[in-house]
Amino acid sequence: MAAYSFGWREGAEAGGKGVRQALTVLGARAAGADAGAGVPGAVAVELVHAFSLLHDDIMDGDATRRGRPALWKAYGTGPAVLAGDALFALAVGVLADVPGGVRLLSGALADVLRGQADDLLFTSRPWTGPEAVTPEEYRVMAEGKTGALLGCSLALGALLGGAPRPVVAALDRAGRHAGVAFQLADDVLGIWGRPEVTGKPVGGDLREGKRTYPVLAALAAPEGARLPGLLRRQRTAQAAALIEAAGGRDAALTEARAHMAAARTLLDGLPLEPGAAAELGALLDALADRER
Amino acid sequence: MAAYSFGWREGAEAGGKGVRQALTVLGARAAGADAGAGVPGAVAVELVHAFSLLHDDIMDGDATRRGRPALWKAYGTGPAVLAGDALFALAVGVLADVPGGVRLLSGALADVLRGQADDLLFTSRPWTGPEAVTPEEYRVMAEGKTGALLGCSLALGALLGGAPRPVVAALDRAGRHAGVAFQLADDVLGIWGRPEVTGKPVGGDLREGKRTYPVLAALAAPEGARLPGLLRRQRTAQAAALIEAAGGRDAALTEARAHMAAARTLLDGLPLEPGAAAELGALLDALADRER
Structure with a gap:
């Protein structure tokens, strides 16, 4: 099951992009160490990432991952739960003897899980009114669910590379x-x-009622008033057109650029090895610009 | 969900026996330390135990735990997976700064998960013939699934209590x-x-085709020849009677006494604080003698 989830039984494209391990190795190099110093951290964050995808697909009921059946679809829910647990235990074991490493990983993981829980809970909230999900709640959720492990990847690399504590924290x-x-x-x-390219079915997030940022932004615009009705009736194509017309797509891309600028500002203020810092900046840009 | 799984919303009897935390505290005292020294370990092992029960019930499809609906029945599979993950992350976080603590916990957990996986895989093996599950395979499975965390509980307590490494290993x-x-x-x-008392439905293990020791022992006896047919047809009452007549129950109890004697022999050979060692011996005896 682990081999299946890493894509080792298929072509390399089934195995994910390896973003987190690249961040960890770049974090070590940015701290002035050899790339190899970051490898234990790179292994740990890829294991944790694989674990969280396995369990996330079960929680979300997502039947497809990277264009193939999700692990729980291919092997059953029980075995997929166990496989995820095993990857997690392995990740912790890899870092067990790295001072400060487990503390970073377990802290990030608590944030990941809280983000996943919020993501699940958001779908039971009303679309509008005082109980609706706010953009700030979205940011906290996204920072936990997606950002915590990316930050941990970079921070672990820097820690393993011998960076001082403030540099580790800023990279996080x-x-x-x-x-x-x-x-x-x-x-x-x-x-859209x-x-x-995405390996996911069209309109899945809209069908599931996910509180994604384009939806939240469209709901805040006058044109978005008809959106809850369309989503409730599962008119995903019409909903997508309405969200775009209401500015939801542009708002999400603008917000993405703002967060990327904040990341670049932090990086620019740190005493990093220039070659690694340049590669790091390019990798982060590519992350937020996956449409092209 | 965590409060539910710990029984904090009901009477104390819904919260489990607290065996593992008691072992950890006794491990610390056996090493000559105050009981309080073992508390971080006790917290970690109870969190890991709760996590493994949550996920185990999902894997086994067990709908009942301690006389109540299992967490996944009460809250859904996805949320129960996430709750288990969160308890695990919390356990790791509790020990993150204890030298050697995470190594002990992650090693035990790898064994627990391998034991659970074997337990699942055993049910797809034939009842008899060269592919059948052997008593030695059962022992390895049981040592992983159930023994690894009990050993870790004691060892963590001793580690936190300052015991030398060989004592920690022997208590494990x-x-x-x-x-x-x-x-x-x-x-x-x-x-039987x-x-x-058990909080579980009668005959559940037999209905699920679990390779429990009484079943393996009965299959090894001539009287056990009719057992696979009875189990396949879900005749659990008749199967239980046949297993007993074939000596399966006695064989399991004899084997249990042999393992408990091995545990006592190990304990008797260690330089432990006498009062804690006596309590420890009494607790272990009670564990293997739960019928009365």
Whole structure:
């Protein structure tokens, strides 16, 4: 099951992009160490990422991942739960003897899980009115669900590379900003992306009533008044057109750019090894710009 | 959900026996420290235990736990998966700054998960012939699934209490033996226990085709030849009677006594604080003798 989830039984494209491990290795190099110093952290964050995807697909009922059946669809829910647990235990074991490493990982994971829980709970809230999900609640959710592990990836690399504590913390924050930008881009792809690129069915987020940023932004505009009705009746194509017309897509892309700028500002203020810092900046840009 | 799983919303009897936390505190005292020294370990092992029960019930499809609906029945599978993950992350966080603590916990957890996986896989093996589950495979499974965390509980307590490494390792092994004895007693209760005591439905293990020790022992006896047919046709009452007549119950209880004796021999060979060692021996005896 682990081999299946890493794509080792299929072509490399089934195995994910390896963003987190790249961040960890770049974090170590940015701290002035060899790339190899970051490898234990890179292994741990990829294991945690794989674990969280396995369980996330079960929680969300997502039947497809990277264009293939999700693990729980292929092997059953019980075995997929267990496989995720095993990857998590392995990740913790990899870092068990790295001073400060487990503290970083467990803190990030608590934020990831809280973000996933919020993401689930948001769908039971009303679309409008005082109980509706706010953009600030969205930001906290996205920072946890997506940003915490990206920040942890960078921070772990820097920690393993011997960076001083304030540099580790600043890289963590930069990764979190990049994660929010990444999630915003993911929201846009989830509504307007091509399934052959995203590996996910068209309109899935809209059908599930996910409180993505484009939806929240459209609901805040006068044109968005008809949106809850369309979503309730599962008119996903009409809903997508309305969200775009109400400015939801542009608002999400603008917000993504703001978070990426915040990440770049943090990076620019740190005493990092220039070559690694340049690669890091390019990788973060690519993360938030996945449409092209 | 965590409060529900710990029984904090009901009477104390819904919250489990607290065996693992008691072992950890006794491990610390056996090492000559104050009981309080073991508390972080006690918290961690109870969190891991709660996490493994939550996910185990999902994997086994068990709808009942401690006489109440299992968490996944009460709140849904997705939320229960997430709640288990959160308890696990919390456990790791509690020990993150204890030197050697995370290594002990993650090693035990890998064994627990391997034991759970074997337990699941055993049910797809044939009842008889060269592919059948052997008593040695059962022992390894039970030591992982049940013994590893009991051993870890004791070892963590001793570690936190400042015991030397060989003492920590010997207490780990003693706890593992006690865990196998505990699992054997659990197997017996799963077939012949009263549901008002066990909190589980009568005949559940037999209906699920679990390879419990009484079943394996009965299959090895000539009288057991009719057993696979009865189990396949879900004749659980007749199967229980046949297992008993074939000596399966006695064999399990004898095996349990042998593992408990091994645990006691290990404990007797260690330089432990006498009062704590006596309480520890009494607790382990109670574990393997849950029928009365």
